[in-house]
Every structure is written in C-alpha cells, then in structure tokens.
Amino acid sequence: MDITNLTYLFYGYTAAFIVITAFVLLLVSRSRRIDRELTRLKAMVEDREKA
Amino acid sequence: MREKATYLLAVLGALVMIYNLHVIFTGLPDDALQGMIFRIIFIHVPADLVADTFYTVALVTSVLFLAKKNFLYDSITVSCIEVATMLILVNLVTGSIWGRNQWGVWWTWDLRLTTQLMKFVLYLGYLIIRPAIAEPTQRATMSSIVAIFAYADVPLVWMAIRLPNVRTNHPSPVLGNGKMAAVYNAPFGMGMLALLLIGSALVLIRLHQETSQREIDSVRRELHAI
Numbered sequence: 001m002d003i004t005n006l007t008y009l010f011y012g013y014t015a016a017f018i019v020i021t022a023f024v025l026l027l028v029s030r031s032r033r034i035d036r037e038l039t040r041l042k043a044m045v046e047d048r049e050k051a
Numbered sequence: 052m053r054e055k056a057t058y059l060l061a062v063l064g065a066l067v068m069i070y071n072l073h074v075i076f077t078g079l080p081d082d083a084l085q086g087m088i089f090r091i092i093f094i095h096v097p098a099d100l101v102a103d104t105f106y107t108v109a110l111v112t113s114v115l116f117l118a119k120k121n122f123l124y125d126s127i128t129v130s131c132i133e134v135a136t137m138l139i140l141v142n143l144v145t146g147s148i149w150g151r152n153q154w155g156v157w158w159t160w161d162l163r164l165t166t167q168l169m170k171f172v173l174y175l176g177y178l179i180i181r182p183a184i185a186e187p188t189q190r191a192t193m194s195s196i197v198a199i200f201a202y203a204d205v206p207l208v209w210m211a212i213r214l215p216n217v218r219t220n221h222p223s224p225v226l227g228n229g230k231m232a233a234v235y236n237a238p239f240g241m242g243m244l245a246l247l248l249i250g251s252a253l254v255l256i257r258l259h260q261e262t263s264q265r266e267i268d269s270v271r272r273e274l275h276a277i
Contacts, residue, residue: 005086008152012091041270
C-alpha cells in the first residue's frame with residue numbers, strides 16, 4: 001500500500017467534509033440570527049400598535 | 052411540510068453518502084495507474100456536476116425573474132448559487148490535493164483549472180456584490196443579469212478538456228464513453244445522488260432564510276410606517 005497516496009486521499013476527503021461542514025454551520029448561524037431578528041421586530045410592531 | 056422535506060433530503064443524502072464511503076473505501080479495487088488516490092473522483096466530479104445542475108437552475112430562475120418580476124425566482128437563484136459555489140470550492144480543493152499527489156504541484160494554469168477557478172470567482176463575486184444593492188427590485192434585477200452572464204463559463208469548463216488542439220494536464224473525459232471501469236459506475240452515481248440530496252436540502256434551508264429575510268424587510272417597513 002502506498003502511504004503517500006493514502007495520506008493525500010485522507011486530506012482530500014477531510015478537506016471536502018470541512019468545507020461542507022463549515023457551510024452548514026454558516027447556514028445554521030444565519031438561520032438563528034434571522035429568527036432572532038424576526039421575533040424582535042414582530043415584538044416591536046406589537047408594542048407600537050398597543051401604544 | 053417544507054421543513055420535513057428538508058430534513059428527509061438531508062438524512063437520505065447523509066445515509067447514501069455514508070454507505071457510499073463504505074463501498075468506496077472497502078469494496079473497490081485500486082486504480083492500476085493512480086493507486087488509492089483515484090477514489091477522490093467520487094467526490095471531486097460529483098461536486099462539480101451537482102454544482103452545475105444548481106447553476107443551471109439559477110440560470111433558468113434568473114431569466115424567469117427578469118420576465119415575471121416574481122421575487123421567489125430571485126430567492127431560488129441566490130440559494131442555488133450559494134450552495135453550488137460551496138460545491139465548486141469542494142471540487143477545487145479536492146482537485147488541488149489530487150494534483151499535488153499526481154502532478155507534484157498544487158495548481159497549474161491549465162485551461163480546465165483556470166476556467167473552473169473563473170467560475171468560482173464569478174459566482175463568488177455575485178454573492179459578495181449582491182448585498183451591496185439595497186433596493187430589492189434593483190438588487191434582484193442586477194443579480195439576475197450577473198447570474199446569466201456568469202453562466203457563460205459553465206460550458207467553457209465543459210469544453211476545456213474536449214476542444215481539439217488544447218493542451219491540458221487534466222485527465223480526459225471518462226464519463227459516458229466507457230473509459231471508466233464498470234465497477235466504478237455505481238459508487239460514482241451514488242456520490243452524485245448523495246451530493247444532490249444534501250445540496251437540495253441546503254438550497255431549501257437557504258430558500259427559507261431568503262423568505263424570512265424578505266419578511267424582516269417587510270416588518271421593518273411596517274415599523275417605519277407606524
């Protein structure tokens with residue numbers, strides 16, 4: 001077995017999964033931020049309508 | 052309903068990916084010339100093909116937005132382009148690592164590699180510049196035009212290894228011409244399916260974010276009006 005070859009194969013798949021995972025984490029973080037913002041704004045609208 | 056469909060796609064994609072990795076690493080013989088490293092093809096090529104599928108969807112929805120001015124098309128465009136650009140990054144990184152092993156260099160300014168990098172930069176530019184336009188209709192219109200022009204690079208990448216008299220280091224096409232051993236077809240197809248399912252789930256999540264963002268903009272306008 002060619003270990004150099006195996007090492008690069010490992011690097012390749014690891015790099016691919018790092019990119020995909022980083023993108024998923026970015027999406028999750030953005031979703032949370034958007035949900036928080038939407039909830040905050042809706043609460044502000046309700047407060048202003050009451051006032 | 053959409054949330055359930057998204058999770059279903061993501062879970063199915065992950066399961067197909069895990070099963071396929073098991074097959075790739077334990078059930079396939081090494082390539083006679085490349086040894087083990089050839090297995091990178093099962094993520095490198097599907098990442099590009101799935102990305103091109105999403106870029107094609109983005110092209111169609113960009114044209115539809117310009118024709119109908121429906122913001123749903125703009126949301127689909129940006130969602131597809133964001134996920135596809137991430138997949139192109141996967142393609143470039145895995146290709147570079149394969150190149151370092153097989154060619155001895157991380158990068159070469161070969162026609163195929165250069166046009167692929169151009170594709171990545173063009174669509175990354177789309178994603179970076181888009182938020183700079185504040186007015187929604189103007190933003191969606193300009194974005195659609197940029198997305199249509201950027202797509203011109205997609206067939207260029209495809210042709211880069213098919214044109215006559217073009218010297219390239221990149222391997223010649225192996226799909227659909229019998230040059231790839233039949234035993235590799237199933238894992239290749241499964242690789243495509245896994246990334247297509249995962250990519251579609253990510254596009255749906257991104258689409259939901261765009262819808263929520265439009266709702267935020269609408270609530271902000273309402274607040275200003277009160």
